[in-house]
Amino acid sequence: MAKKTFMVEVNRKTCKACGICIAFCPVSVFTTDHDDKAVVDKPERCTGCRQCELLCPDYCIRVEENSNG
Amino acid sequence: MGEVKLLQGNEACVFGALAAGVRFFAGYPITPSTEIANIFARELPKIGGKFMQMEDEIASIGAVIGASCTGMKAITATSGPGFSLMQENIGFAAEAEIPCVIINVMRFGPSTGLPTHPSQADFMQSRWGTHGDHPVIVIAPYTAREAYRETGRAVNFSEKYRVPVIILMDEILGHLRERVEFKEEDIVKEVNRKGPEAGVPFFPYEHTDDWIPPFANFGSGYRCHITGLIHDRTGFPTNNPEIVDQVMRRMNGKIDKHIDEICRISTVDVEDAEIVIVAFGSVARSAAEVVRIMRSMGKKIGLIRPVTLWPFPDREIKKAAEGKKAIIVPEMNLGQMVREVIRTIEGETPVHPLNRIDGELITPRDIIDFIEEME
Amino acid sequence: MGAIHEKYLRMDKLPHIWCPGCGNGIIMSSFIRAIEKLGYEKDEVAAVSGIGCSGRITGYMDFNTLHTTHGRALVFATGIKMANPGLKVFVFMGDGDAAAIGGNHLIHSCRRNIDITAIIFNNHIYGMTGGQFSPTTFRNKYATTAPYGTTDPDFDLVNLCIGAGASYVARSTSYHAKMLTDLFVAGALHKGFAVIEVITHCPVNFGRRNEFDTPADMLRWQKDHAVRTAKADMVPMEEMEGKFVIGELIKKEKPEYVEEYDRLIETVRKGDAHRE
Known part of the structure; x- marks a missing residue:
């Protein structure tokens, strides 16, 4: 069975640059841009724990399992 | 009708409220209003309230x-100290336009004051007790019979105009027991708040033609937002100056727009009177007696009794006072309604305050002595 | 933004007013997940809030919502539940609402045991007014009204509610977002008054004055200081110093207020009631 992969999206418009997703992602999927907003840097690392989605106070993050497994 | 009962003022309020469809009471014991809570506790469960x-x-x-x-339909009852505590939430009801009725059986204050003695010193507080410009209706009955009918009218006004309505009683009226003969005009007809209209886009604070927005009850499928923050027609907060101005003018103006239905005064022998007494509540009972006694002595005395205290019946009082020699305003306070009378009459007739602040009722004798001394 | 947000939030009211990293947004997310799990219709939910940052939550959620006066959300909610017991009533309060100005309503709601779920956002500070200490601010913390550190002792809301006779009390944190959802569900299903205290964080008005550089630091503090109920008994007393227990802290059966009153109505109407 192929390893599950995930699509991670950050809505830049609603992100308030709090840094919570970056701090709590166990596999460092995110980095920051010039405004300190979260940017998806290494989506291939995502394990689908959804900690970022759960803890985002502004509902900017969407994690979806890729169906092409 | 034609039914005769021995009723206490406080008791009459309860039955008037029930007749108007009140099914919820929440309160806290306080003299001299407590009988109202006692009777609601006994009566409400009997009818599923x-x-x-x-x-x-x-x-x-x-x-x-x-x-x-x-x-x-919901109501509460209290007296001075409790009425003071309620003020913030009365303001909420005014701002969020939620129907409710508050009975304030006035006792002597300030503070704990004289808990078992009457007073009329909450006249201004009943109108201006909460902060900010706000609408409110205040009604003052003067007999047990009227306490029944006017509490019913208060409930109906609160539903119809989405406004807190205050029944202003006093200790004497609350506690006296008298024979009441109910007549045709005492029948309380239920009035229900206007709901959303099917097929029309619904806004919970719409500026409708009658200035009274329809009310969508919780659970009726509209999922409104109700807040004490200034809100636009959708119910959500706004600080847009133009909209704030509009909604404040509508909310406050909705009472004046319906003033003819809301204002009610009662007069006795005013037409040919030279001296007119303006009084409300239990003091108006003394004043009515003065008119009876002095008329029998050939003196031309009349009585104007505002039943609706707020909005103050300016027009009616101004008209009734026209061309009179003098107006006397007896009150169990240091002079509160008299300010409204003076404002209304605009200097056309001399206005004389008669005040008692010793915790006792202004008697017919007090008023007669005052008139005789004045002459 | 997930489908769940689109289903339960008033999307045109977002973004919310809360500061970057504020715990309130996390709690709101956990709450709507609980509603989804419970399967409640939006029309049958009534959400009532007080005043302060937490009070704004009702404006964002697509239920029957009532944003009341400071500290009084519980009593408005009590009237709603009594008048229409079919509604699922949730109350949202801050620590100012619940522990200070509305403390009396909190203890009496615990005593009364009316079927309402009360959620307390305890961020240990008055956020909206600019960071004054509250009755839950720990000692020796800094606030705009405690520039030299607080000398006031703090309330333990869980013990306060248990002492007042609450039949369901739980606590968790904004870090434990999944657990929050589970506790909200359990609280809603509990027949009676359920209190869930959420230890949350105010990065701007508490954190900055009290050596938390980022919102994430505050969430880490929650993670490090929360001890789950299952473990709490095994942890030596001295190690619990400065820590707090999360999970269900009391759950017991007690007559529910509306049901009791309905029973009274039935008895009175049958003419069976005993009167003095």
């Missing part, structure tokens, strides 16, 4: 407003 004794008066008015949000 709910009675709650809360932890304080703030909780009482809060629960009343909450119950009203679901469409249930």
